[in-house]
Amino acid sequence: MSLAIFDLDNTLLGTDSDHAWGEFLLEQGAVDPVNYRETNERFYRQYQQGSLDIHAYLAFALQPLANNTPEQLAAWHQQFMAGKIEPHILIKGEELLARHRAKGDHLLIITATNRFIAGPIAERLGVDDLIAVEPEVIDGRYTTRISGTPSYREGKIERLEQWLEHQDITLDGAWFYSDSHNDLPLLERVDNPVAVDPDEILRREAENRGWRIITLRD
Structure with missing residues (x-):
């Protein structure tokens, strides 16, 4: 058995779920329509450029979770899945x-x-496990903080190594599929790196290194 690792946004999905959630909140009138959109777009551009301060972004992104009840968030997420995610699987x-x-x-x-x-x-995609940023929860409510290391850039390697300590599996023969140059650290660590509909930087790196390049788009 080998480990098959997948990035999520713009890899298995034809959208960025984090960014789409921000757009969904705007549509619900749950956040300031001007400041939130401008900030969300700025952070998204920084992510694409590889200059994102992940901690600054998370403090912004987790605020709506902290501001709303678990019941409201659960109801919104059902709508979000139906309207913003299912069409992009x-x-x-x-x-x-x-x-x-x-x-x-x-x-x-x-x-x-x-x-x-x-x-x-x-869960919808039926994968065995998920490593994601872990929002802090206190007394059943989200805060604007996270638990542990964010699974971003080199942090993905750290979180993966922590996860592997508790698994009967290794990185021998592992695959990793990603669209983003932000994932170069982990792509370099696996035996089978695959660039999926890659951004310009990742495409250039994949071509130079002889990595496989595929598309999952129609």
């Missing part, structure tokens, strides 16, 4: 998961998106 992505599943591989999503957003998506 890539058929070829599901087929790729199915091929690895049929081989007996262990399926793992590792994402810089927080577990509140990513958890139901990972």
